[in-house]
Amino acid sequence: xxxxxxxxxxxxxxxxxxxxxxxxxxxxxxxxxxxxxxxxxxxxxxxxxxxxxxxxxxxxxxxxxxxxxxxxxxxxxxxxxxxxxxxxxxxxxxxxxxxxxxxxxxxxxxxxxxxxxxxxxxxxxxxxxxxxxxxxxxxxxxxxxxxxxxxxxxxxxxxxxxxxxxxxxxxxxxxxxxxxxxxxxxxxxxxxxxxxxxxxxxxxxxxxxxxxxxxxxxxxxxxxxxxxxxxxxxxxxxxxxxxxxxxxxxxxxxxxxxxxxxxxxxxxxxxxxxxxxxxxxxxxxxxxxxxxxxxxxxxxxxxxxxxxxxxxxxxxxxxxxxxxxxxxxxxxxxxxxxxxxxxxxxxxxxxxxxxxxxxxxxxxxxxxxxxxxxxxxxxxxxxxxxxxxxxxxxxxxxxxxxxxxxxxxxxxxxxxxxxx
Amino acid sequence: xxxxxxxxxxxxxxxxxxxxxxxxxxxxxxxxxxxxxxxxxxxxxxxxxxxxxxxxxxxxxxxxxxxxxxxxxxxxxxxxxxxxxxxxxxxxxxxxxxxxxxxxxxxxxxxxxxxxxxxxxxxxxxxxxxxxxxxxxxxxxxxxxxxxxxxxxxxxxxxxxxxxxxxxxxxxxxxxxxxxxxxxxxxxxxxxxxxxxxxxxxxxxxxxxxxxxxxxxxxxxxxxxxxxxxxxxxxxxxxxxxxxxxxxxxxxxxxxxxxxxxxxxxxxxxxxxxxxxxxxxxxxxxxxxxxxxxxxxxxxxxxxxxxxxxxxxxxxxxxxxxxxxxxxxxxxxxxxxxxxxxxxxxxxxxxxxxxxxxxxxxxxxxxxxxxxxxxxxxxxxxxxxxxxxxxxxxxxxxxxxxxxxxxxxxxxxxxxxxxx
Numbered sequence: 001x002x003x004x005x006x007x008x009x010x011x012x013x014x015x016x017x018x019x020x021x022x023x024x025x026x027x028x029x030x031x032x033x034x035x036x037x038x039x040x041x042x043x044x045x046x047x048x049x050x051x052x053x054x055x056x057x058x059x060x061x062x063x064x065x066x067x068x069x070x071x072x073x074x075x076x077x078x079x080x081x082x083x084x085x086x087x088x089x090x091x092x093x094x095x096x097x098x099x100x101x102x103x104x105x106x107x108x109x110x111x112x113x114x115x116x117x118x119x120x121x122x123x124x125x126x127x128x129x130x131x132x133x134x135x136x137x138x139x140x141x142x143x144x145x146x147x148x149x150x151x152x153x154x155x156x157x158x159x160x161x162x163x164x165x166x167x168x169x170x171x172x173x174x175x176x177x178x179x180x181x182x183x184x185x186x187x188x189x190x191x192x193x194x195x196x197x198x199x200x201x202x203x204x205x206x207x208x209x210x211x212x213x214x215x216x217x218x219x220x221x222x223x224x225x226x227x228x229x230x231x232x233x234x235x236x237x238x239x240x241x242x243x244x245x246x247x248x249x250x251x252x253x254x255x256x257x258x259x260x261x262x263x264x265x266x267x268x269x270x271x272x273x274x275x276x277x278x279x280x281x282x283x284x285x286x287x288x289x290x291x292x293x294x295x296x297x298x299x300x301x302x303x304x305x306x307x308x309x310x311x312x313x314x315x316x317x318x319x320x321x322x323x324x325x326x327x328x329x330x331x332x333x334x335x336x337x338x339x340x341x342x343x344x345x346x347x348x349x350x351x352x353x354x355x356x357x358x359x360x361x362x363x364x365x366x367x368x369x370x371x372x373x374x375x376x377x378x379x380x381x382x383x384x385x386x387x388x389x390x391x392x393x394x395x396x397x398x399x400x401x402x403x404x405x406x407x408x409x410x411x412x413x414x415x416x417x418x419x420x
Numbered sequence: 421x422x423x424x425x426x427x428x429x430x431x432x433x434x435x436x437x438x439x440x441x442x443x444x445x446x447x448x449x450x451x452x453x454x455x456x457x458x459x460x461x462x463x464x465x466x467x468x469x470x471x472x473x474x475x476x477x478x479x480x481x482x483x484x485x486x487x488x489x490x491x492x493x494x495x496x497x498x499x500x501x502x503x504x505x506x507x508x509x510x511x512x513x514x515x516x517x518x519x520x521x522x523x524x525x526x527x528x529x530x531x532x533x534x535x536x537x538x539x540x541x542x543x544x545x546x547x548x549x550x551x552x553x554x555x556x557x558x559x560x561x562x563x564x565x566x567x568x569x570x571x572x573x574x575x576x577x578x579x580x581x582x583x584x585x586x587x588x589x590x591x592x593x594x595x596x597x598x599x600x601x602x603x604x605x606x607x608x609x610x611x612x613x614x615x616x617x618x619x620x621x622x623x624x625x626x627x628x629x630x631x632x633x634x635x636x637x638x639x640x641x642x643x644x645x646x647x648x649x650x651x652x653x654x655x656x657x658x659x660x661x662x663x664x665x666x667x668x669x670x671x672x673x674x675x676x677x678x679x680x681x682x683x684x685x686x687x688x689x690x691x692x693x694x695x696x697x698x699x700x701x702x703x704x705x706x707x708x709x710x711x712x713x714x715x716x717x718x719x720x721x722x723x724x725x726x727x728x729x730x731x732x733x734x735x736x737x738x739x740x741x742x743x744x745x746x747x748x749x750x751x752x753x754x755x756x757x758x759x760x761x762x763x764x765x766x767x768x769x770x771x772x773x774x775x776x777x778x779x780x781x782x783x784x785x786x787x788x789x790x791x792x793x794x795x796x797x798x799x800x801x802x803x804x805x806x807x808x809x810x811x812x813x814x815x816x817x818x819x820x821x822x823x824x825x826x827x828x829x830x831x832x833x834x835x836x837x838x839x840x
Contacts (some may be wrong), residue, residue, distance in 0.1 A: 086703075093591060134707075147511035196541060205660030220658065237811045238718045239642065239785030240625030245809070250680065250696055250715070254674040261671065275658035276670055278706045283506075286646060286698045287554075287714035287786075288812055295670070296706035298658045365659030366707075389665070392708055393659050 001354050002112060002415065004102045012098040012401045015042060016082075017090040019402035026394030027090060027303070030130035031083035032060070032175045039082045039094070040181050043122060046101060046187065050108040056183030057335070059137045060176060062122040063187060066104055068418070070115040074195035076414050078103055079121025081369065085129045087394020091202045095384070097122055099407035106411055114418045116195060123369040131162040131172035138369035141188050151336060189373075196344055196417050197379040199370040200410045202398050205390025207362060214405050216362035216383030217349045218340060221371040223309060224300040225334035227314055229256065233325040237292035246289055250281060252322035253293040260297070263313045269306055273365060276297040291395040296389040300365055302337045338371040341378035344417065348382055351412035357405050366391075382409050421774050422532060422835065424522045424827040428828060431818045432518040434500070434797065437463060437510040446814030447510060450550035451503035452480070459502045459514070460601050463542060466521060470528040471539035471541070476603030479557045482542040483607060486524055488838070494615035496829030497835050498523055499541025501789065505549045511622045511823070515804070519620035519827035526831055534838045536615060543789040551582040551592035558789035561608050565795040570755060591794055593810040609793070616764055616837050617799040619790035620830045622818050626809025627782060634825050636782035637769045638760060641791040644720040645727060645754035647734055649663020649676065653745040655703065655711035666709055670701060673713040680717070689726055693785060694719040708734045718739045720785050722757050760789040761798035768802055771832035777825050786811075802829050 019042070020027040021033030021321060029035040035317070040062060044054050047064030055063045065075060080096020107118060128134040139146070139154025146154070160173030176182065203209075208216050232250030256330035265273060275298045282292040299310045318329040352359035362383055364371075373379045384406035387397040439462070440447040440455030449455040460482060464474050467484030468649035475483045485495060500516020520540035548554040549620075559566070559574025566574070578594030598600065598746050608616070623629075653669035677696060686695060695707060695718045699762055704710040719730045738749040793799045804826035807817040 062669065085705075203660065204657045206662065206665060207660075224659065234810075235813050236785055236809060237624045238628075238697055238721050239644065239693060239787070240623065240811070241693065241785075241809055242626070243693060244690060245626060248695075251677065254677040257671065257674040258678055270662070270664060273659060273661065273663060275707070275709055276668075277658055277708050277710060278704050279670060279701045279710075281699045284698050285505075286718050287695070288697050288701075289695055290697060291813075298706050300659050348774060365658055365661075367659070389656060389661055389662065390654075393655050 002106060002110065002408065002411050004404050004411060006404045007402050008105060009098065009102055009404040009407065012102060013090060013400060013403065016094050016098060022087055022394065024046045024174060024382055024394050026396065028083050028086050028088065029082065029084040031127070032127040032179050036083060037180060043097065043101065045122060047056070047104065050105050052104060055187040056181050057187040058183060058185040059140060060124040060179055060181050061137060061188065062181060063119050064104065065117050065119040066107060068114045068116040068118065073116040073192065075117040075119045075193060076196050076258050076417055077119040077121050077189060077194050077408055078198045078200065078414060079123055080125030080199050080201060081123045082246065083125055083127045083129065085392050085395055088392055089394055091396055092204065092391055092399050093126055095202055095398065095403055096200040099403065099410055102407045103414065111309045112415065114415065118414065118420050121189065123202055126369050130164055131161060132165065135367055135369055135372060136162065138372040142372040142376040146302035146372060153333065161276065177374040187196055191377045194377055197370060197373045197377060198344070198410050198414060199368055199381045201368060201381060201383055202391060203325050203362065203383040203386045204366050204391035205386065208360065208383065208385035209387065209389060211360060212387060213358045213360045214402050215357045215359040215409055217345065217352060217354050217359055218383055219345060219361050220302060221338045221364040221367060222300040222302050223307060223335055223337035224298060225306060225311065226295045226332040227297045227299055227315065228330045228332060229317065230294040231292065231322060231325045233289065233291045236289045238287040238289060241289060245326040249290040249293040250326050253295060253326035256317050256322045256327065257295070260313060260317060264310055267306065267309055267336060269301065272301045274310060302363060304336065306353050338374055340380040344378050344380035344413065347413035348409060348415040351409045355405070355408055355412065357409065373391065382406050421829050422526060422530065422828065424526050424824050424831060426558040426820050426824045428525060429522055429824040429827065432522060433510060433820060433823065435534055436514050436518060439556060440504065442507055442814065444814050446816065447504050448506050448508065450500065451545040451547070452599050454505060454633040457600060460542065463517065463521065467524065467540060470525050472524060475571055475607040476601050477607040478603060478605040479560060480544040480599055480601050482601060483539050483556060484524065485537050485539040486492065486527060488534045488536040488538065493536040495537040495539045495613060496540050496616050496828055496837055497539040497609060497614050497732065498618045498620065498834060499543055500619050500621060501543045503545055503547045503549065505812050507814055508812055509814060511816055511818050512811055513546055514816065515823055516620045517623055519713055519830055520590030522827045523834065524830040532835065534835065536672050536838050538834065539699050541609065546789050550586060552585065555787055555789055555792060556582065558792040562792040562796045573753065582757060603693065611797045614797055617793045617797060618764070618834055619788055619801045620800060620826045621788060621803055622811060622816070623782065623803040623806045624769065624786050624811035625806065628780065628805035629807065629809060631780055633778045633780045634822050635772050635777045635779040635829055636771060637765065637779055638784050638801035638803055639765060639781050640722060640760060641758045641785045641787060642720040642722050642786040643724060643727060643757035644718060645731065646752040647717045648714045648752060649717055649734065649737065650750065651712065651742060653709065653711045653749045656709045658707040658709060661709060667744035669710040669713040670747050672745035673715060676737050676742045676747065677715070680682045680733060680737060684730055687726065688727055689721065692721045692726060694730060702819060711722055722783060724756065741783065758794055760800040761793055764798050764800035764833065767833035768829060771829045771836065775825070775832065776830055777829065802826050812834040
């Protein structure tokens with residue numbers, strides 16, 4: 001068994017945490033920003049130092065490759081993203097890049113024999129924080145392999161028009177054209193040239209920590225749906241309109257939200273997660289009764305039948321009036337559960353066992369580039385535990401030891417795939 | 421009894437509805453905007469045509485005065501505002517200006533004898549839609565007479581720094597300095613020079629319409645308080661964080677909102693109104709459990725003891741945890757019930773009776789410049805009915821006949837005050 005270096009991982013974490021540092025322990029590293037240039041410059045420098053060749057595709061994805069002994073063998077790639085959410089943490093995404101760098105560095109320093117070229121990769125714009133949607137570039141690159149209902153949301157031309165959520169003006173395409181890390185479409189990851197993809201990531205939840213496990217062997221990414229639940233009321237003056245005649249869309253939304261929780265809880269599925277993260281209020285003035293509210297509902301479960309039961313609850317909600325307000329629901333998108341490649345899954349599981357790490361099989365509740373890549377080629381993921389289950393926030397933390405353990409599992413799984 | 425002209429009122433309504441017309445039946449006429457210049461130009465032109473002298477004060481309030489027979493008599497003023505909310509209606513505020521113009525026009529055309537100078541007035545920036553707060557300029561002008569807790573919120577220097585809610589840059593003071601309708605501080609309305617103030621306004625609620633009454637004789641402006649109710653949760657990833665461990669601030673807010681409705685309803689006070697018009701969500705992203713929500717609560721009732729009972733319910737809410745989230749409440753402001761001058765109130769009531777109009781005594785649930793002016797000099801208000809009780813929206817409507825009836829009541833009440 002090969003082991004990655006905790007000292008080198010610490011150095012990587014300390015270094016990358018500077019690029020876009022907020023000063024409060026986290027980072028804001030939007031894709032195509034100055035901070036992302038710093039992270040990519042560091043990636044290129046360090047990978048060239050160990051003898052890797054760095055290529056870039058037309059979407060700014062970066063590929064650092066160490067040649068293997070078989071000139072005809074396809075590449076095996078390890079990668080993740082280096083962009084973050086606003087006020088995010090130092091591990092989401094970048095851990096998969098640092099883990100790939102550390103795995104390649106271990107191969108180079110320890111002169112580990114391998115047949116296939118081994119590649120460390122940066123996927124562009126996974127978070128989509130500045131230029132939505134999330135997983136934009138893996139959605140473009142794997143587009144021909146995705147189910148049509150998903151593929152249509154990731155058309156190259158439309159993605160290039162994605163407008164900055166900050167200045168509401170600059171498009172992704174415009175910014176990409178000015179970006180220093182831009183290369184040739186021929187360099188994109190494809191099944192012709194690549195044999196398998198591994199993505200190391202933090203869990204972003206508390207399951208491993210609560211179970212006392214260091215590493216998660218990921219079997220699937222949960223299927224999910226995203227709906228909007230809308231309420232149409234009547235605006236009127238806060239001081240002059242009697243309560244009995246009101247059609248208050250916020251009161252309606254509150255009633256429906258409680259109802260949804262009550263009904264979903266009755267399904268008795270503690271592993272089901274659903275989230276109402278976004279709420280829009282119109283006109284949102286303290287002296288006016290709201291005439292319109294909508295909230296998002298994001299629901300995730302492995303089993304499509306369980307998701308259908310939640311959807312049925314929402315359909316039932318839309319049939320009723322709430323506080324005198326009409327209700328409508330709108331599907332924004334949905335995705336089936338994506339099961340990772342069984343062979344690669346087993347390589348990861350065996351590697352964790354052989355390394356003597358405490359591990360378990362785990363589902364991914366979050367979406368990742370790996371789930372799109374899995375439609376295109378054999379793919380899998382490795383999780384490391386997250387302190388308090390927190391992610392997408394500055395306190396996000398995984399210990400250097402756990403991060404290194406994850407990288408070691410990935411390296412050994414890659415080498416198993418290499419010797420296949 | 422003197423009667424105003426329905427035809428002239430129709431012409432006024434048609435004319436003023438053009439200034440800032442949205443094209444959807446309403447107006448957006450922010451104070452100090454181009455649309456407000458158009459409305460004030462029309463006011464000046466029409467008032468000079470009937471022989472009135474137009475003066476302007478340092479805060480852009482405009483005063484059009486017809487002299488009376490007694491050179492030593494103080495002025496009697498009728499007025500309201502000509503600014504609107506965004507996508508507001510054609511009656512809120514401007515009716516009081518048009519009613520004053522029509523009353524003066526009737527006096528001039530019918531050569532009605534009067535002792536006191538009679539003034540039609542435009543109060544500046546009542547809505548405060550572009551430059552908050554509402555009732556900004558009446559708050560400045562009457563500042564020395566207001567209760568200290570209110571007066572402190574309307575200090576001249578601070579008001580001049582009020583920043584545009586649209587461009588977030590321009591201040592009220594900067595825009596005022598460039599405004600064509602700007603004059604001398606000596607022209608401000610004061611108790612030395614003015615004897616009484618009348619404000620004609622639409623009801624903005626459904627009470628008159630439901631009772632089949634044309635006109636409301638306003639006895640008071642309801643006391644009110646405005647609080648923020650805040651919930652502090654824990655952000656985490658929508659896909660990875662188990663339901664049982666969540667501290668979802670939006671779910672907490674929904675529970676508390678339902679609780680507040682239930683408890684307030686138990687007070688058995690159908691005349692009490694309370695509104696949660698504004699809600700803030702952080703980070704308001706569909707994939708993140710909200711860690712912070714606050715909503716506004718605006719509560720209005722004549723009786724301070726009833727308001728205190730609602731406040732006690734809020735204090736109780738803040739003592740509990742909601743869905744694992746801590747709750748805090750913050751008082752933003754409160755105001756006592758303002759009772760209008762009894763003599764003027766009786767002039768209005770008698771005038772409505774004598775004109776044979778269907779009328780009733782009514783409270784004002786909304787705030788108006790008249791309520792601040794009432795601290796400075798005898799003041800009262802007249803309401804006309806609002807179709808469906810709607811206001812602060814484009815369908816806002818009062819018939820030309822009702823608007824004219826309101827103006828006639830005001831004119832006769834003014835003439836009673838004149839002969840006093």
